[in-house]
Amino acid sequence: MRIVRGRPLHRTLLRSRLLITTELKDRIAFIKLARPATRNALAIDDWVALKTAIEGINSTSARVIVLASTLDATFCAGSDLKAMEVLVGQPELVVEFRLRMREAIEAVAAASIPTMANIQGDCFGAGVALALACDIRVAGGRARFGVTPAKLGISYPVEDIARLVKAVGSGQASRLLMVADTISAADAHRTGLVQMLGEVAEAERVATAIANNAPQSVATMKRVIQATMQGNKLASDEIFDGFFASEAFAEGLNAFKDKRPPIYADEPRSVEK
Structure with a gap:
């Protein structure tokens, strides 16, 4: 500590x-x-x-x-x-x-x-x-x-x-x-x-x-929520589409098919306006 x-x-x-x-x-x-x-x-x-x-x-x-x-x-x-x-x-x-x-x-x-x-x-x-x-x-x-x-x-x-x-x-x-x-x-x-x-x-x-969910997904959705509350607009379509090519999504799908908890990498995904 x-x-x-x-x-x-x-x-x-x-x-x-x-x-x-x-x-x-x-x-x-x-x-x-x-x-x-x-x-x-x-x-x-x-x-x-x-x-x-x-x-x-x-x-x-x-x-x-x-x-x-x-x-x-x-x-x-x-x-x-x-x-x-x-x-x-x-x-x-x-x-x-x-x-x-x-x-x-x-x-x-x-x-x-x-x-x-x-x-x-x-x-x-x-x-x-x-x-x-x-x-x-x-x-x-x-x-x-x-x-x-x-x-x-x-x-x-x-x-x-x-x-x-x-x-x-x-x-x-x-x-x-x-x-x-x-x-x-x-x-x-x-x-x-x-x-x-x-x-x-x-x-x-x-x-x-929260800690067990995909950090890339969580960080992105936090950013989008904050932008929405502030009246800002992000390139939401590009953000959404981009995740389907991510390692996180591949791991999530494999874990679902294998009926096991997913194991996500620590690196958060950055989100650009």
Whole structure:
């Protein structure tokens, strides 16, 4: 197991005690948050460490990234409010905080392989933004969700509001942001905030299923989904047609005929616009 520690970016910012651990197991890369004292609330250097962890995984043989927590009742409590206190009256530090948080969340969204949030406890504030950047969100029965900047007298980043609206619609986004309700996992599932309900075993099953599928196919479909959501158009006919000459398709057909699990090569297929 490799441990990545965030490096403080400014002397006036509180030093983080968060450990972000990464582990590669059976082609699944696990990134886990472990800061019990603050319920996994992230300070500026934690966001930097998270971005570093994501970038490191992109160069490995991992086929899926799972964001999770080592704590039983918490996924992520959001940004560290104690660390944010030093931002008051410091506009340059506010910009630095916003940029570091944005870079980490966008690194999750831009990962070349699928990302999944395994949410088995409380998920609040920036934790929701982090989960929304993942392709798939699985929530256990103990999970709760809240987007509460209005209770603190601040706003939510525009990029994260846009993802929230895409996930749940404008009405439910208004409820979460303006009322600042805390909702259950079942409610989050009904609104579309999470795609699946399940405990740790179910989340691991989903991750394993992704890892066992053809990485070329998965990477391509992730790229097409992202392009569609952004209103971009890819050369979809050429992409579709090209797979019929691929080694992955040949292996898939042979495995089907032989009644055995397919064994796919690690190299992802690149997709050009």
